[in-house]
Structures are given as structure tokens and as C-alpha cells.
Amino acid sequence: MSTLEEYVARVEGTCGEEKDVIVTFKYEKRAEAMARILSRAEVKSSFSGIVYELTFKNLSFRLYPSGKAIFRSVRDREELNRTLAALLL
């Protein structure tokens, strides 16, 4: 059974922004992670394949092909993990 650890390399709170969290996907899994996320979340807008503006279960986030996602206003780590699990597993 897949786990979040297979996809997620690091989770860091941003400095300067309110409750934003940067999720960095593992390099070898980033394409797969992106494909899964894009198939499950709602794409609100995208820009030349460089950045995707997405929503999923009332959380908005941006996804970058470099393997990073910025989640906005996440309540806590538990909520983030639940969201990532629903998006990736």
C-alpha cells in the first residue's frame, strides 16, 4: 500500500505568508505526483504548464512542475496530510 512518504520529500511552513505550506515532492516521484493531483483536483487556471491554480476540498493551492506545491491557509498538519493522502494515494 502506498504511503505519503513515497511521494513527499519535505513539508515546510513558508516564512512571511500566513499559514502557507510548501510541499516538495520526491524528485523521482514528482511527475507521478503531479499527474495524480491534476487528475483529482479542480484546475481553476493554468499558465503555460508552468503553474496550476487548483482547489480540492475547499483548499486552494498552486502546483509547479519543479515538484513543489504551495497550499494556502492550511489549518494544521493533520488537514494537510488528509488532503495530500486524498490527492496522492
Place this chain on the structure above:
Amino acid sequence: MYAIRKDFPILQRKINKNTLVYFDNAATTQKPLQVIDALKDYYENHNANVHRAVHTLSQEATEMFEAAREKTAQFINARSTSEIIFVRGTTEAINLVAYSWGLRNLQADDEVLISLMEHHSNIVPWAILSEIKKFRVKYSRINADGTLDYEDLESKLSRKTKLVCLSHVSNVTGVINDVKRVCKAAHDHGALLLLDGAQSVPHLPVDVEALDVDFLAFSGHKMLAPTGIGVLYGKKALLEGMPPFQGGGEMIREVAVNPQGNRCVITWNDLPWKFEAGTPNVSGAIGLMAAIKYLERIGMDEVFRHEAELNEYAVKRVRECRRVTLYGPLGASKCGILPFNVAGLSSHDVALFLDNYGITIRSGYHCAQPLHQSLMLQSSARASFYIYNTREEIDRFVEVLGEIEQF
């Protein structure tokens, strides 16, 4: 300056199929072959522990290590190598002053005055120490354009002030502070001045004698040298009066336990070794020497001129971007640091977008949250330039900023 780019192998790297544009120099700088080769030569031919052993390799390593100290002293015009303490970086240098000088000299009625433009490394050690020693920390304001409010700083000086902590150059705005003015004001009130030179020593000529600062802290990795090597300069009389920061080998002359086995008598080593407990970062110091020689060959006046010119060009070009706001005094004398935001996007989004094109910048608070609060900013993006950057790279940066504005 174009010719020196060949000395920096990393500038050939591709990020996401784009040639690297490295604009995160205020965080750390890239390393020229001359520094990389110095490290390689040391480890291939001279590696040994310094000072104590009598064998040939140790003597060679010691000579190289102490030559690095001599070169560093000369670079900042210190009077003597006794005044040059090798540390891990600026942060450790400031902590050394806090826990050695501060712990011994600061009392409950005393005050330490810190500017709000400081990096956290020049705020947090004093906040921690004030909890222990119960002295008061006061903060001097900055103006809306990010410059230091000198009148406010001077009005907060009193006979209670024992230390003033100031950045020579802001790591967020690139503003160059009038150190001589602040130093004179501090000394007139009987206070010492601790200068954070992390963003000045790599970018402009710094002369500790002319500035008359009491302490100067800076990092090697921001001036082409390896990480893990930095310098604390202190006036000899002050350093002589300070107790050691850490205990261990190297920093003692003698350790003798009495015959009863219940007392240890320790004699400290001479300066500067009194403050260098344990095996020092020998290769780092040698790398720093190579970096200083490299910068001296260019000339620090030329380094500053090049960065100021790039900064002026960047300001002019970035102003063409409708959604970009620049911060800091655009006309004032500055080092090559460009803080900005793009309307509607977080600084992290801007940094990630630029990264997609191989352009590296910093985003967030840059370890200077009080400064961001003073300027009422959530965060900022920061492009910072160094000797190997070019106008063409700025053109590419502005081109991509133009694309970001379309998002």
C-alpha cells in the same frame, strides 16, 4: 567582469533546461575554481591538524591556516592577527560576543540598542541573553524607505547603553548604513559597536580602523569562500578582557589538576586561539584566503562599482513591470540587492515561477521579520547580485517577470 564567469563552473549548469541565472548571492555565493582548487590542493597535499604536531604536514597546514588569518586581517585592515577569530560564520561570531563579552559585562540596568533592520542573527542572541542577564533591549526604527532612522537611534542612546548592534548593509534592502556616524554616537555615550558585516565585507571595501568599530562579524560563504568559515574581528584590548566562548583543546595554555584531585587550574591560550576551541576549520580558512585573493585581484572598489551598476540597471528595467513593486531607497547608495513583490502573488510563488526558468532568487522574510513588519510587508522576493552577474541576466529576469505578470 564577463571574463571571470569562466572561473565559476556552476554558471554553466542548466536548471529545467535553462542556463542558471544565480541571483541569490545575499544568501550564499558561488565558488570560483581558484577556491575549489585551493581546497583540493589542501586535502590532496597538506591535510593535517594544526598547531600541536611537530610533523611536516602539520607545520604546512598550520602555516597555511595562519597565513589565511594574516590575509584576512590585511583585507579588513585589522591591526593584528590577534584580532581575527575564525568561527563558523556571522551567526557564531555574534553569539561569541554575546556569550563572552555580553555574559560578563551586561547587567540588569544596562541597555543594548539594536536596529530593526537587523538579520535575526543580530537580534535573537541578545533577546536570549537579556532573559538571562535581565538587561533591556531597545530597538531603533527605520524609515518608510528602509533606511535607518539615525535621529531615532541617537535619541535612544544613553549612558545605560552598553552595546549598539548594527548591520553595515541590510540583507533585505541593500541599504548601506553610515557606520562612522553610529559608531561615533555610540562611543560618545560609552557604548561599543558590533557591526554585522555579512552583506558588506563581500561587496565593498571595509576598513575596521577607519570605521573604528569594536566588533565586526562576517561569513566566508557570502564572499566566494566555503561554508562553515567566518570571522569575528574584535579590538585586541576588548578580546583580551573577554573570557573564552567555548572550552576544549587549542584554547588553553595549561590544564593542571591539583594533587588532591579536586581542583583544575586552567590558563587560557593567547589571542586569537583563546576563542578557537577544538580543531578549527582549516580548509575553510584556506578557502577564505583564496577567496580574498580572488576579490583583491578584482579590487573591492570595482566589485562595488559593478554591483551598483547592475542594481541601477535592474531598478530601471524592473520598473517597466506594471505589477512589480520595488522596496528600499531606489536612489540611495546601495549594494546589489533588489527586494520586490508582484501584485497578487506571494513571494514564494514568484520564486518558484522564476526557478522554472533557472532563475534563483530568495523569498520570504530573509531572516529579517522585524524589518518586514516595519515596512508592513507580508514577505518579499529578493534578487541579489555579485561579481559574475551580467546585464543580460537581468534582461532575462525582467523578461520572465513580464511573463509572471500575465498570470
